[in-house]
Amino acid sequence: MFSKILIANRGEIACRVIRTARRLGIATVAVYSEADADAQHVRLADEAWPIGGPRPQDSYLRGDAIIEAALASGAQAVHPGYGFLSENADFADAVEAAGLVFIGPKADSMRRMGSKAGAKELMAAAGVPVVxxxxxxxxxxxxxxxxxxxxxxxxxxxxxxxxxxxxxxxxxxxxxxxxxxxxxxxxxxxxxxxxxxxxxxYIGSPRHIEIQVFADSHGNTIHLDERECSAQRRYQKVLEEAPSPFLTPELRGRMGEAAVLAARAIGYQNAGTVEFIVAPDGGFFFMEINTRLQVEHPVTEMVTGLDLVEWQLRVAAGEPLPLDQGDILQRGHAIEVRLYAEDPDAGFLPGSGRLQRLRLPAASEGVRVDSGVVEGDTVSIFYDPMIAKLIVHAGNRPAALARLRTALAECVVEGPKSNIAFLERLARHPAVVAGTIDTGYLDRHLDEFVGDGDGGDGVHADGHAEARAAAAVAMLLRAEAEARAAAATSADPGSPWAIADGWRLGHAGLRRVVLGEGAARHIAVAHGAGGDYRIGFEDAAPLDVAGATMAGGVLQARFNSRGLRFGIDAEGSAVLVHDGRRRWNFERIAAYEPAATASTGGGHRVAAPMPGRIVVTRVRPGDRVGEGQELLVMEAMKMELALKAPRDGVVAELLAKEGDFVDADAVLVTLEE
Missing domain, CATH: 3.30.1490.20 (ATP-grasp fold, A domain)
Structure with missing residues (x-):
């Protein structure tokens, strides 16, 4: 076994490899870019080496700098993680040429899979079903x-x-x-x-099912059964589970055999994934082999009880596979979702910024969290905006889904926007619950998962009026509790001036609570105290709230005589309200703070929607442009965003040039008024 390895990656996968290596008594070396100097994988490793600037091409894609760090640190092997150089055959060759071990497949296997066309021809010749x-x-x-x-x-x-x-x-x-x-x-x-x-x-209504394979240098190749990844948006996986609710034991066996055949056809070693597209009638066809560990590997670990990173290290060190095919057993059901800094209601626009608050479920036998960030860290504009992977395990699929919903309800992200609410709706959607979702469902029915849709079950359970009333009541109860606590330490605890009920001579008590919700501003006028209130908003009929109590983050009360229960997370000015099915995020605003005035730009400004780098400018001052015409292209979070003209006009100013890094909301182009 190795005594020291270098991890040529960042984020949660780097942290994951470091933890497994430490358990095995292996010293670890991290590499980091300028943007990651204080990242968690840097803090977790035994030592860390800088490899360049913040952009991937200046750091994590620089194979020469990574190999130089490995040699200088005395590492014996390089673990590539996933992404970046993990499937780069030239990098694998360069690692081996430097006298180091590449913890992954041989470069020749990668090259054979590097072309989809060549891979398909190779698989067909080996007898693996192809489309x-x-x-x-x-x-x-x-x-x-x-x-x-x-x-x-x-x-x-x-x-x-x-x-x-x-x-x-x-x-x-x-x-x-x-x-x-x-x-x-x-x-x-x-x-x-x-x-x-x-x-x-084209296979209509297909399922995406992949088989985890492992092979060693002694001629042993096995599979560790399947993962289903059919919940996808624009071909990107959003929920993965094992076992698949679609496969029969007979079909599972045939797909496993085909996956092993595919791996042997390219002389594969170490961890890999054979991906298949599966038709509604059960016909399955080879798609590709991912020549690396997959992001969703934890679901396989949860149902098999195995540590796949440990297997990678042992196989790379020349050991045989720890188990034979007949020893691989599945127990229960596991599901993984990925928490991202992104805004599903704005087309899943990636976000960035400091994680002001980050609350994730506590790890337990049935809940696992893989994350590369903690509260206070920054989600950088230069890399994938993943915050964490949430993996749950239970004895069966319904229990696993229930555990996933509970775990998601415990998540709180403040700072950049997140996809938690989207994932909660996904975990309750009938197509997911029934296990019938196909790879195109999300793209066809996205309105059921974002915005104010009915969640796919035909029931438009808004609950917004009660949720914002609950937020107001939580603020009132907290103010009253703070007043009582202050009075108890004063010289006159019984003074009527210490009672926070808003009482005034000549009329009933009245208090004003202002809640922000995105760009909206909700003004609540509350009469009453001690858990009994009449809450009025400017755009809805008043609600009578009775018997309100709050303990352990749970608010219970009768709203117009109907008993309801809400989870409340209120820290600072933020107020998260959760009714057990969905969440609302409010912000407490000072009662008499003036409303922010809307921009008077009149549609003549184009601003950056998020921090990023300008990669293309397509106009100059004086150019006449039409509505919807592309003006600039910016790069952020490993994607390109086209910024377009809001109306017909003439470019007055171009305030950024190619290569510039810009902040969110920075004005980039102005049009003549």
Whole structure:
């Protein structure tokens, strides 16, 4: 076994590898960019080495700097994590050439899987089921059109060297084919530098099921059963589980055998994932092999009781696999979701900034949290905005879903916006509960998961009036408790001036509570005290609240005689209200603070929606532009955002140039008024 390893990554996967290595008595070396000098993986490792600037291409994608740090630190091996250089065959070769061990597959296996077209041909030759299609080198539009007509529609066009959902288009008819082909090739060329495509039959309402495989250098290859990842948005996984609610034991066995066959066909070693697309009738077809550990590997660990990172280290050190195929057992059900700093109501726009508050469920036998940040850390604009992975385990699927909902309700993120509310709706949606969701469902029905939709169950349970009344009542009860505590330490504890009931001579007590909710401002006028109130808002009928008590973060009261219970998390000015199904985030505003005035820009300013770097400017002062025309492109959170003109006009000022880093809300372009 190794005595010291270097982790060529960051975030939760770096922390995960460090913890496993420490348990095995292995010293760890972290690497970090300028943006990550105070990151958790740096603090957790035994030693840490700087490798460059904040952008990935200046640090975590610099194989030479990483290898130099490994050699200087005395590390014997390099764990690539996932993302960055984890599937880069040239980096794997360079690690081996430097006399170090690459903790992953051999470079030759990566290269064989680097082209989707070549991988598909290889799998077909090995007897692994593949989707009927065309993978040839002749990429002339005329031939591709003929092949598409032969395969039939609907048809999937995929970038041969793509990944992450980029370079994929669906042509539903012969007339759609050429425009879809040109769009796919253009995106592939921009993202991967190569525009070769492959064509394959489009499988309607498919499931995405992947098989975890492991192989050692002694000729042993096994699988650790499946994970289902069918809940996806734009080809990005949002919920993963094991076992799949779709597979029968017979189908599970056949897919496992096919996955082992695929791994052996490329001489695979270490951890990998064979991904399949599965038709509604149970037919399954090879998609690709991810030549690394997957983000969702914890669900496999939870149901098998194994540590896959430990297996990686042992196999890379030359040990045989710890278990044979017949020793692999599944117990119970596990589900993973990913908490991101993003705004689902704004098209899942990534967020960044300081995590002012971060409350995650306490780890237990059935709840696991993998995170690379803690409260007070910053979600950087330079990397993926993941905050944490939440993994739950229970004896069966319904119990696991119930545990997931409970764990999500305990999560609090203040600072950048998060996707917690989206995940809560996902965990309760009928398509998820019934286990019938397919890979396209979220994109077809996104309104059921964001905004004010009914959550897919046909019941529009708003509850907003009661939720904001509960927030106001929580503030009133807290003020009264603080007043009593202050009175108890005063010289005259019984003074009527110490009672926080808003009483005034000549009329009933009246207090004003102002709550912010995004751009909205709710003004509550409250009469009463001691848990009995009449709460009036400017846009709704008053609510009579009786018997209100709050203890242990739970508010119980009768709202217009109906007993309700709310979870309340109020710290500082923030007030989180949770009714057991959904959450509302309010902010307490000083009772007589003037309302913020709206911008009077009149649509003549274009501002940065988040911090980022300007990568393209498409206009100059004096240019005439049309509404919706692209003015600039900025890069943030590993994605590009096109900023467009809000109306027709003439560019008055261009306030940023290519390469500039800009803050959120910074004005970048102004139009003549």
């Amino acid at each position: 009927p299609g065309y993978t040839g080198e002749d990429q002339s539009p005329e031939l591709l059109q003929r092949e598409a007509d032969r395969i039939g529609y609907p048809l999937m066009i995929k970038a041969a060297h793509g990944g992450g959902g980029k370079g994929m288009r669906i042509a539903r008819s012969a007339d759609d084919f050429l425009p879809a082909l040109e769009s796919c090739q253009r995106e592939a060329r921009n993202a991967f530098g190569r525009d070769r495509v492959l064509l394959e039959r």
